[in-house]
Amino acid sequence: MQPPALLPGGPIRDGGDPLSDVSLTFDDNRLTSLVLGQFDQNLAKIERRLGVRATANGNHVVIKGPPDACEQARRVLEALYARVKGGASLTLGDVDGAIEEGVLQGSLFPKQSEPERSAFDEIRTRKRGSVKARTAAQDIYMRALKNHELVFAEGPAGTGKTWLAVGHAVALLERGLVERLILSRPAVEAGERLGFLPGDMKDKVDPYLRPVYDALYDFMDARMVERGMLTGMIEIAPLAFMRGRTLTNAVVLLDEAQNATAMQMKMFLTRLGEGSRMIITGDPTQTDLPPGQKSGLSEAVRLLSGLEGIAHVTFREGDVVRHDLVRRIVAAYEAATRAQVEAGQGR
Incomplete structure (x- = not known):
């Protein structure tokens, strides 16, 4: 049996969708831990909701999955980091809200200035x-x-x-x-x-x-x-x-x-x-x-x-x-x- 064909976007899964890797590095380890949540519970929620695999090591996060889902997960993590960097608290509800925005291409209001x-x-x-x-x-x-x-x-x-x-x-x-x-x-x-x-x-x-x-x-x-x-x-x-x-x-x-x-x-x-x-x-x-x-x-x-x-x-x-x-x-x-x-x- 031949191995799956490789394309620039990553290996082809059985369904034919390419996988991609997205890497994120944040500036502050303490803020990154707030974003990831206790025992990485926020990261786990993002994985479940968006269908990706995410691995965190300190302030470095690697996301693997379909390209669109990886891009959405990246936007979610960046939005959450910006929130805690501004001094706001972070709850699981805030994570859900960021995911909803990420699914809608980062904005609920794409046609508005x-x-x-x-x-x-x-x-x-x-x-x-x-x-x-x-x-x-x-x-x-x-x-x-x-x-x-x-x-x-x-x-x-x-x-x-x-x-x-x-x-x-x-x-x-x-x-x-x-x-x-x-x-x-x-x-x-x-x-x-x-x-x-x-x-x-x-x-x-x-x-x-x-x-x-x-x-x-x-x-x-x-x-x-x-x-x-x-x-x-x-x-x-x-x-x-x-x-x-x-x-x-x-x-x-x-x-x-x-x-x-x-x-x-x-x-x-x-x-x-x-x-x-x-x-x-x-x-x-x-x-x-x-x-x-x-x-x-x-x-x-x-x-x-x-x-x-x-x-x-x-x-x-x-x-x-x-x-x-x-x-x-x-x-x-x-x-x-x-x-x-x-x-x-x-x-």
Whole structure:
């Protein structure tokens, strides 16, 4: 049996694709170790996601695989190194974001000039610094948040709907464009009955708004959050108690909106006052309403999409940035749902 033919690009694999080698040498060993991660976990993630083999020796990294994949891995590593060199922290989520950009030829926005990009593709807060879009859907979402007074965001868990909404709201608050941040959520249990919850109104609502709190602490210091709640600059408002209010000069976030009834959603939408913004997020596939109860989110999107001043952004399973497993879990559930629909149509 003859050995595989050799070409300038490298040996030919059984599939006929040439392999290539890419070598990278970084200036600082300490920063390189931050890029590679503990026990090279960041490098291992890049290998899995891009289908390459990477070997690190100190500040020197050798990448082997298909030419396109090697080039993408090189861009990812260089982007991560530039991030840590600028003093920013690095998490597995940041690695995922860099990979998404690398897959899209190093930029989510190839047709835009840099001044146009800087105006749209990031959120800046004092604590978090600059937060950029990781997927094309997130870019569309961030643009919608900046350009529309009312934004609906639908999609599966882990796509950044709530997190980016809170970041945008905090940025507006810190820049003085709004005076208050109002967080709301339907008080509906996820398939369980928790019974009576002790404490005052804040204590009763806190368990339902914990995901929003987590995002809030990502963008603001804990002391500022507590002070904001004491002064009313940050308000936790259960959806059921919003009737009769007019919300002016505020950014209002309704999370888990798929659990709002049609009547509650109409009531909430009509609270919008002068100088305010509304952001409504939810996952239509995870509705916890009683059987037969129509989701207010789905109805509102159907009735209001296309109206001036209103944006509707839909995230898909490919936009999940929380964890590789979450992406695969969402894909499995969506495949099962499609199979059930097709089976029903066949019958």
